Amino acid sequence: MKKLLMPYISEGLKLKNHLVMAPMTRSRAIDNLPNELMAEYYGQRSGAGLIITEGTAPAPEALGYARIPGIFSNAQVEGWKAVTSAVHKNNTKIFLQLMHTGRVGHQDNLPAGVALVGVSDIPAAGQIHTDTAGMQNHSTPKALDTQGVLNVIDGYVSAAKNAIAAGFDGVELHAANGYLIEQFLNPNVNNRTDTYGGSIENRTRFALEVAQRVADAIGKDRVGMRISPNSTLGDLQAYDAETVEETYIHLSRELNRIGIAYIHISINPQVPQQTLAAVRTEFEGTLIYCNTFTAEKAEAELNGGDADLIAFGRPFLANPDLEQRIANGTELNAPDFTTLYTPGAKGYTDYPILFNS
Ligand SMILES: Cc1cc2nc3c(=O)[nH]c(=O)nc-3n(C[C@H](O)[C@H](O)[C@H](O)COP(=O)(O)O)c2cc1C
Numbered sequence: 001m002k003k004l005l006m007p008y009i010s011e012g013l014k015l016k017n018h019l020v021m022a023p024m025t026r027s028r029a030i031d032n033l034p035n036e037l038m039a040e041y042y043g044q045r046s047g048a049g050l051i052i053t054e055g056t057a058p059a060p061e062a063l064g065y066a067r068i069p070g071i072f073s074n075a076q077v078e079g080w081k082a083v084t085s086a087v088h089k090n091n092t093k094i095f096l097q098l099m100h101t102g103r104v105g106h107q108d109n110l111p112a113g114v115a116l117v118g119v120s121d122i123p124a125a126g127q128i129h130t131d132t133a134g135m136q137n138h139s140t141p142k143a144l145d146t147q148g149v150l151n152v153i154d155g156y157v158s159a160a161k162n163a164i165a166a167g168f169d170g171v172e173l174h175a176a177n178g179y180l181i182e183q184f185l186n187p188n189v190n191n192r193t194d195t196y197g198g199s200i201e202n203r204t205r206f207a208l209e210v211a212q213r214v215a216d217a218i219g220k221d222r223v224g225m226r227i228s229p230n231s232t233l234g235d236l237q238a239y240d241a242e243t244v245e246e247t248y249i250h251l252s253r254e255l256n257r258i259g260i261a262y263i264h265i266s267i268n269p270q271v272p273q274q275t276l277a278a279v280r281t282e283f284e285g286t287l288i289y290c291n292t293f294t295a296e297k298a299e300a301e302l303n304g305g306d307a308d309l310i311a312f313g314r315p316f317l318a319n320p321d322l323e324q325r326i327a328n329g330t331e332l333n334a335p336d337f338t339t340l341y342t343p344g345a346k347g348y349t350d351y352p353i354l355f356n357s
């Protein structure tokens with residue numbers, strides 16, 4: 001039997017298999033509320049051992065994209081309960097991805113009276129969809145002052161507590177793909193002169209304080225972090241490879257000290273093998289790899305590489321029964337790229353299912 005489909009047991013994480021559904025924003029949360037359609041979507045994909053939800057806002061100013069869900073109101077907590085119970089029926093674990101979009105956003109996507117914030121006031125180049133006026137330039141963020149940073153950390157803590165109240169098994173802190181935590185890590189966007197900017201210790205301070213405070217609040221086994229070293233998503237400009245590596249060595253070492261359950265790496269072609277190896281050396285917990293894996297590549301990685309679990313994004317999006325298709329060697333449906341972020345069931349819950357779980 002494939003290792004991918006066999007149970008995974010570690011100190012903090014017990015999963016029915018090694019197959020993880022990667023976090024994917026699908027923009028079906030009308031009014032930023034999780035709903036029955038989302039419960040159906042996640043329930044359909046509960047062949048995974050672990051599902052990581054789409055990026056979810058810990059606070060109102062984190063709602064940079066249209067129709068992404070939040071976890072800061074009672075109604076959102078109630079909405080998520082339908083999702084967690086649909087997934088738990090099939091003995092699947094589910095972590096909520098906490099995504100603070102920071103400067104990647106537009107004022108029109110935020111609730112009235114809420115301002116876009118960032119590590120600095122440097123706007124992201126490029127455009128973002130708004131339901132009100134189509135594609136628009138990213139808004140210019142307001143730079144968080146030091147008290148503002150502490151307030152955002154408090155927001156993560158209460159969001160994580162809300163996630164547990166909604167039935168999640170844990171939370172994944174999104175420190176990848178150019179959103180707020182990675183904005184703090186990147187010295188080209190982080191031009192701060194307080195204790196959250198400058199040295200590697202200072203640039204990683206926000207990520208580590210969020211991780212420590214959330215772990216203290218809900219338990220370290222219930223916390224993961226997603227990173228993407230060398231990524232330039234969200235208009236993050238590359239910086240020198242040696243500093244990148246030192247940044248992630250420090251981050252992984254300190255996350256290991258905090259003792260979180262896992263680090264999840266979104267691997268892009270720019271990451272040197274050496275940087276990946278360094279994270280593995282520093283971090284003793286579960287390591288998840290993601291990006292462009294096939295079942296075959298995943299199997300090879302699990303048997304001979306550094307990763308403990310493999311996450312699949314687009315294959316899960318288009319194949320609710322991915323686990324069974326892998327077990328049976330069945331061909332996969334291709335994703336429909338025109339319906340990735342459109343509201344409604346089309347291209348969301350209507351992908352062909354060949355096997356019932
Ligand atoms: C529609 C879509 C939405 C995504 N949204 C998120 C997200 O909310 N959070 C995140 O960390 N990554 C997000 N990603 C990235 C995926 O988690 C994953 O890294 C990417 O799809 C590559 O893996 P794959 O080759 O298995 O698809 C998204 C990807 C897709 C296709």
